[in-house]
Amino acid sequence: MTRRIGRRGFLGLACAAAGGVVLGGCAGVPASPLPVPAPRPLAIPPLAPSTTRDGVRTFALTAAPGTSAFHPGVRTPTWGYDVAFGGPTIRASRGERVRVHVTNGLPETTSTHWHGMTLPAEHDGGPHAPIEPGATWSPEWTIEQPAATLWYHPHPHGVTERHVHRGLAGLFLVDEPDGASPLPHRYGVDDIPLVVTDRTFTADGEFETRRRSAHGLVGDTLLVNGTVAPYLASSSSRIRLRVLNASPARCYRFARSDDRPMVLVGTDSGLLAAPRTVGSALLTPGERAELLLDLDPGRPVTLRSLPQDLGAVSGTERSIGAMDTLDVLRIRPAGVLEPSAPLPGALPHEPGPDESAASRVRRFELGNDVINGRAMDMTRIDEIVQAGATEIWELANVHSRPHNMHVHDARGQVVEADGRAVAPAQRSWKDTFYVPPRTVLRVLLRFGRHPDPARPFMYHCHLLYHEDQGMMGQFVLVPEGTDPGSVPRTPLTHGADHG
Ligand SMILES: [Cu+2]
Known part of the structure; x- marks a missing residue:
């Protein structure tokens, strides 16, 4: 009897083998003609600097065009806040009053929305808050919500996909005022931001934008904090991943390559009541998850995105990349790891409404x-x-x-x-x-x-x-x-x- 390898299985292997870059193209997703780069260290978005005066913590962001090097020797035109692609991580605590000066250095009107933030409507940054080229918009509000992994991105009427796809997106972390946390919280060390998005590249190194599926732009190459084929070296035995799906359309089902479970501790707008063991975590665009991964000394593990059943007809699943297996992040633990504290039985948490x-x-x-x-x-x-x-x-x-x-x-x-x-x-x-x-x-x-x-x-x-x-x-x-x-x-x- 001949054993037929399903297209799904074959493509899954092909994608996984390429270190986040798909060989030969996944079903329905435009393929990048550029060669797969060698693994490189995961970039960590810088923390946005701030000054505090008269009780207001003030940040400044400038959205501007730039050039990024996702592949060696290839220049890709991108947009970013302060950086060529993406944006710095803004960080503030519950109870703080914050102001952000957002300057538009782009050749067209944009806006900046604080996704997940509770605040007065005039500071929300949706399509009614356009920032003209050269102008600065300065929203100011008091943070009134519990610790969470929020983010910011453009929201101009009718062209949000294009502005986000060019690269404009960053994290906005809300902390509890006392700074205490039972979870790993050393930014970039054991508390790792992961802004995950996808692009297809043209032969010239530009982002492919001409072939759009019914869901929008879906790419075959993952960019994690703007890094293609990233790895993370860790000396901690437990890391916290703050994962954001910043993709225009692609959905991800995050899981470990060694089939061990992960621990979910937070979702979009706050921590869970208690840590929860999960095999995988599905994130559609805009969603976040905070995951704890336990590491073994010297034993690499990969965070992957696995095929997901989105419940749609098959053609739809192909065009949104739901059948793909993709390497998101290779994790390389050191030979000797810092021990981690016992997992807390309960987390600082706001009870849900009845x-x-x-x-x-x-x-x-x-x-x-x-x-x-x-x-x-x-x-x-x-x-x-x-x-x-x-x-x-x-x-x-x-x-x-x-x-x-x-x-x-x-x-x-x-x-x-x-x-x-x-x-x-x-x-x-x-x-x-x-x-x-x-x-x-x-x-x-x-x-x-x-x-x-x-x-x-x-x-x-x-x-x-x-x-x-x-x-x-x-x-x-x-x-x-x-x-x-x-x-x-x-x-x-x-x-x-x-x-
Ligand atoms: Cu929709």
Whole structure:
């Protein structure tokens, strides 16, 4: 009897063998013609410098074009915040007042959104906060949420995918005020940021942008903190990986190459109640996970992305790269490792809301580039929410393709997936929710406390091409007791003042 090697299995081996770079191309994903570079040390994004005066910690970022060397001797045009590709890691604590001067050194209008942050709408950095070329935008707010791995990226109307794809993205880490943590917390040593994204390169070394799938731009080469084929040398017996899926469309299922479990300690917007052993972690675009990996002296292990069942029709899964196996990061432990503290039984954690706290239920049907049958309209307020409210949002993917949903200025927990209740112990704080095709999630969402009936927040699919195509809506927060009928359904226009 002949044994037929499935296409999935073959491609998986081919991809894994190439150290994060696909040999011969994975199914449905454009192939890079550039040779695979030798493994190189993982770059760690620099920490953004800040100055504190009058109780405000001030950062400065400049978005500008640059040139990156992902492959030896090949120059790739990129965009970045302060660096050629990506951005520095901003770090501040709960309770701190922060200001960020964002200067646009790009040849076109952009914006900068603080993904996962709870803050007044005028500082959120969505499509209503454009920064013209040469201009500086200076949002300022107080951090009012627990420790979490947040991030920042452009959000200009209709062209978010292009701006992010050119390289604009960075982490924003929120710490607890006392700085104490039972988890590894030496940045770049045992607390490792991993900004994972994917690109296909042209023969000239440019990012390929002409061949877009139905989901947007999907690449065959992983960039981890801007490094192709990265390795991490570690002298710690336990490392914490803060993983961000910064890809425009590609989804990842992270796992160890030696099949040992990992320990999940945090999701998008906060730590879990207790460490949880997991075999793998699925992250769709915009989602984060904090994972602990235990290492053995002298025994390398690789963080991989494995094939994932996104529940879509097969052609769709091929074009989004869901059948691929990719090496994300090779980890090379030293021969002698620093011992690690025992795993804490519980983590500093904010208890989740109770369903009885929900004041109402809203349903959102995710369709083909529309939400509830409508495409994004900058001049239309879709939903009016009371500031500080807890609500249930039913996210119903009525489409045959994968979508997710990111809600600005909100943090929440999935309480029911496809009719099955999620036990409180299994819930975790999130701001971006994967909604498989033909599936309904019920999400208990807690909204920010700053009303502004004139300036909207966004909710949208974080597959950036879908977002750009119109899979986005707008909500405003109004003061408690406001009659929704009295709220104008048209937001302020760009740059207009209140009043
Ligand atoms: Cu989508």
